[in-house]
Amino acid sequence: MKRRLDVFCEKLQEENVDAAFINAKENFFYLTGFLTDPHERLLGLLVFSDGKEVAVLPAMEKAQLEEAGFEGEIIAYQDHEDPWESLRKFASSVHTIGVEEEHLSHGRAKQLFMALGVSEVQDVTEMLDRQRAVKDEQEISIMREAAALADEGVEAGVAALSEGVTEMEVLATIEFEMKKRGVREMSFSTMVLFGEKAGHPHGNPGDRRLKKGDLVLFDLGVVWKGYTSDITRTVAFGEPDEQQREIYETVKRAEAASLELSRPGRRIGDLDQAARNIITEAGYGDYFPHRIGHGLGINVHEFPSMSHLNDDTLQPGMTFTIEPGIYNPAIGGVRIEDDVLITEDGYETLTKTTKELRIIE
Numbered sequence: 001m002k003r004r005l006d007v008f009c010e011k012l013q014e015e016n017v018d019a020a021f022i023n024a025k026e027n028f029f030y031l032t033g034f035l036t037d038p039h040e041r042l043l044g045l046l047v048f049s050d051g052k053e054v055a056v057l058p059a060m061e062k063a064q065l066e067e068a069g070f071e072g073e074i075i076a077y078q079d080h081e082d083p084w085e086s087l088r089k090f091a092s093s094v095h096t097i098g099v100e101e102e103h104l105s106h107g108r109a110k111q112l113f114m115a116l117g118v119s120e121v122q123d124v125t126e127m128l129d130r131q132r133a134v135k136d137e138q139e140i141s142i143m144r145e146a147a148a149l150a151d152e153g154v155e156a157g158v159a160a161l162s163e164g165v166t167e168m169e170v171l172a173t174i175e176f177e178m179k180k181r182g183v184r185e186m187s188f189s190t191m192v193l194f195g196e197k198a199g200h201p202h203g204n205p206g207d208r209r210l211k212k213g214d215l216v217l218f219d220l221g222v223v224w225k226g227y228t229s230d231i232t233r234t235v236a237f238g239e240p241d242e243q244q245r246e247i248y249e250t251v252k253r254a255e256a257a258s259l260e261l262s263r264p265g266r267r268i269g270d271l272d273q274a275a276r277n278i279i280t281e282a283g284y285g286d287y288f289p290h291r292i293g294h295g296l297g298i299n300v301h302e303f304p305s306m307s308h309l310n311d312d313t314l315q316p317g318m319t320f321t322i323e324p325g326i327y328n329p330a331i332g333g334v335r336i337e338d339d340v341l342i343t344e345d346g347y348e349t350l351t352k353t354t355k356e357l358r359i360i361e
Contacts, residue, residue, distance in 0.1 A: 001031065001032060001033050001069065004030060004031055005031055005047070005051060005053065006051065007131055008020075008031065008047060008128065008131060009048075009049055009050070011124075011127050011131070012047070012048075012098060012127075013049045015098075015122065015124075015127070016096060017049060017097070017098045017124065018049055018093065018094045018097065019046055019047060019048045019049065019093070019096075019097055019098070020046075020047045020097065020098030020099065020124050021044055021045070021104070022044060022045040022046075022047060022100065022128075023043070023044050023099070023100055023103045023104045023108065024100050025037060025038065025043060026299055026302075027045075027100065027103075027128050028043055028044070028045050028055075029226055029298060030128070030132055030298060031045055031047065031053075032053075032055065032068060033068040033069055033070070034061075034064060034065045034068035034070060035226045036057070036064070038057065038058060038061075041057075041058045041079075042056055042057075042077075042083050042084075042108070043056070043058075044056040044057075044083075046087070046090065048093070048094075052072065053070075053072030054072055054073045054074075054075060054090070055070060055072060055073070055074050055075065056075045056086070056087065057074070057075075057076060058076070058077065058078075058079070059076040059077055059078050061076075062074055062076040075087070084112070084114070084115040087112075087115040087116060088115050088116075090116060091115065091116050091117045094117075095118060095119050095120065096119070096120040096121075097113075097116060097118040097120070097121055098121075098122050098123070098124035098127075099121060099122075099123065099124065100123070100124065100125045100128070101123040101125055102125055103125075126303075129302070129303035129304075130303065132298065132302065132303065133302075133303050133304060133315075133317075133318055134315055134316070134317035135297065135318070135341075136317070139297065140317070140319070140341060142224060142225045142226070142227045143227050143229065143296075143297070143319055143339070143350060144350055145224055145225070146221070146222055146223075146224035146225075146227050146229035146350075147229045147231070147351045147352075148352070149181060149222045149224060149229065150220060150221050150222055150229040150230070150231040150339070151231065151351055151352050151353045152177070152178075152181065153174050153177065153178055153190075153218075153220045153221075153231070154218050154220070154231060155353070156173055156174045156177040156178075157170055157171075157173065157192060157216075157218045157220075158218075158235060158358070158360060160173040160174070161210060161216060161235075161237055161360050162210070163210060163211060163237075164210060164211075165210050166207050166208065166209055166210075167192045167193060167197070167205035167206055167207070167208050167210075168205055168206060168207060170210075171191075171192045171205050174190055174192070174218075174220060175190060178222055183222045183223070183224065184223070185222070185223040186220065186221065186223070187220070187221030187222055187229060187230055187300040188300055190205070190219070190220045191203065191205060191217065191218065191219035191220065192205045193205060193208075193216070193217045193333075194208045194209070194210050194211075194214045194215075194216055194237075195208065195210075195211070195213075195214040195215065195332050196329055196331065197332075198214075198215050198216065198217040198234065198327070198332040198333040198334070199327045199328050199329035199330065199331065199332050200327065200329060200333070201289065201290060201325060201327050201333070201335070203217075211237070212238035212239075213238050213239075213240075213241070214236075214237045214238070214332070215235070215236055215237075215240070215244055215248075215332040215333070216234065216236070216237055216360075217233075217332075217334070217335060218231075218232065218234070219231070219232040219335065219337070221300060226298060227297060227298060228296060228297065228299065228300040229296075229339055229350070229351070230300050230321050230339060231337055231338065231339065231351045231353065232323055232325075232335045232336060232337035233336065233337075233355075234248065234251075234333075234334045234335060234336065235357075235358040235360055236248075236357060236359045236360065238359070239359060240357070240359065243331065244332070244334075245357065246282075247284065247326045247333075247334050248334050248357050249357075250278065250279060250282045250284060250326060251279070251325060251326055251334045251335065252336060252355055253278050254274075254275035254278040254279050254324040255275065255323075255324050255336045255338070255355070257274040257275055257277075257278055258271045258272070258274050258275040258292055258322045258324065259338070259340065259347060260274070262314065262322070262340055262342060262346070263314065263342065263345065263346045263347060264313075264315060264316050264342060264343075264344065264345070265313050266313060267312070267313055268306055268307075268310040268311070268312050269307065269308045269309055269310045269311060271292055271293075271306060271322065272291055272292035272293075272306055272307055272308035272310075273308045275288075275292050275322075275324040276288060276292070276308065276324075279326060287326045287327050287328050287333075288324065288325060288326055288327075289327070290325070291305060291306050291307040292306045292307075292308075292322055292324060293306035293321035293322045293337070293340075294306055294320060294321055295318075295319070296319045296320050296321055296339055297319055304320070306320055306322070314342045315342060316342050316343060317341075318341070318342040319339065319340065319341050319342075319350070320339075320340055321337055321338065321340065322337065322338055322340055323335055323336065323337030324336065336355055337351075338350070338351045338355075339351045
């Protein structure tokens, strides 16, 4: 954590920002090692450009913050106390304050500015996003574990398939198996979609029953030690028809093309375009409505956006998803998604489940 704080403070100095008030729980975790959900209560970290840290959080969570190794000053408040009042003693040392504009509410911004009497405000969201985008070895190790658990989730789903079972029944099996492995939280609402419902990129599982000839789409991930995973696999229940096979192989080739370009120095937008070209040339361009992927880490969707418009370049330590898909609500859909790490000379897929078309009898 000390290294992360030092890097962030160097950026504050470069931008002539006296201090930053970190309000997003994910960034609080990134800089302190303590992950919590304060609900409506104030959680914040005041980081000064000289490296000093002041954490503001409910008194009931003070011990856990200390157990996480936090060594800065702590303002621990009871529910009947005003935490902003305790911040006033720092007013004389803060003129320019950095905030996360997308996370700090208007009401809390007013209270912060009144407490510190700041004269200038600067958004530090991108500063932290770019820092978080390049993972250190500890983060990468945890994300490998999270990806392995996601692989196990897919296998649990495949094992639960049988004629007449509902999407929700399979989903329940997946999440139960994850709980047994120590997973407290999924990265997002697990998707298990049968047949025509797989033709919706973000469909809602329900009471649709599995029948022969259905494609089955699994999209799931776990939160593990504060980091997320995200995998999608599509299998066939019973022998697939010719069009289903064609769609599957097209998506598989599209993902392979995108992965082939996943190396340091490559323009991010090229990864999206490579997959999009293959899907379009196969005649399914109108059925691929989303970008190729998204950044992955503490949040399941984070910086960078893997859009064809992104001119940023890949760096070692970046982690993201590659997930091309073809969706036709009339017949179903296919998506193949992997978690990807950029290495010094190429890439590593953290998710390992086979991408060969699996036919479940």
